[in-house]
Amino acid sequence: MSDVLVRKGGLHTTVQDKGRDGYYSLGMPPSGAMDQYSYRVANMLVGNPDGAAALEATYVGPTLEFTDDRYVAVTGADAPVTINGEPVERWSTLRVRAGDVLEFAMLSAGARLYVAVSGGIGVEEYLGSRSTYTLTGLGGFQGRALKDDDRLPLDDDGATPPAVGSTLTEKLRPAFPHVATLRTMIGLCSYRVTKDSMREFSEVPWKVTKDADRIGYRLRGGRLRFVDRKPPHGAGSDPANVVDLGYPIGSIQVPGGDEPIVLLNDAVTAGGYATVGTVISVDRDTIAQTKSGDQVRFEPVDLDTALAARRDRRDRLERARASLRR
């Protein structure tokens, strides 16, 4: 065991892993890294097992001082990285010594940075995961985002990472397009929205508002109309309401018709808003790398396409692993 000294916590930096699966029915969302692809590659680069805990930073990276020799990798959003003030490669296996300081400059594209350290972040597991769920203050490092001067425990380092300097080819890194496409399965409650409005839903670009975090992304850009009806018992009078149902992760609800909210890793698990579609799991990586002011578009797809996308991501991860083999 050793510690990492958090000199600066950044804006919102949390410990995350693959997620806390299996408790959704109890109202516990999975949390976990929002961009699973970047998180998993970060672990590969330092030789960690797939589910090791890493750091996820939103918009502003942390400043970290190491207290022993470790392998480190930075993936996700584009932001210049330095060790002791010297620029270093991103998406690359780096070596740090005791006293070395890793630091980020201003982010230029994407939204979330991942920092993996060999051995993994050594916080206690909670319900089988080290992910932080800040809404209820559970998991991760004291259930909260990192603050300046925290000491973050690391697990023992038995990793055999790729050779220092191994760098993931650009082709296998995520792109950050001007308008991000989010492939979406239409349903469960799209019947509440008129046909014309469902067309508008998938045609207009939606802008990410300032209210966009690990819980959900609130968007603006179109105005959807609901089908008139007499509300059934238990649905309430708001046309955006239905009788309560479980919310799929990635589901899109449209309170008011003009402010869709995409529910993400830390979201509430059920409620009474009509969910008109669900962003496919692979493209939650994509929305995680959009920031306030960016634009997204919903592209309706069928289940086969969603499953093919999942296989494709798995293939990309295996290609990444093979390309980094020492």
Next chain:
Amino acid sequence: MATIKAAIPGVFYRRPSPTDDPYVREGDTIVPGQTIALIEVMKNFNEVKAEQGGTVAGFLIEDGDEVTIGEDIVELKD
């Protein structure tokens, strides 16, 4: 001329609260580390601190406008 840039996206505010005076005005001299504005994002109001000192020549965006990362928000003259 030097500028101060936004490090995070969100909504830009020049005052700590709607009824308070602005943090700084044109012509004010500011020092490194001084809070000059707020940016609201992810349900938090985050202080924007000057990385360098100087005299405020002008604000390049309006109170309540959206900003993006790297956008110039204040112009400084020596």
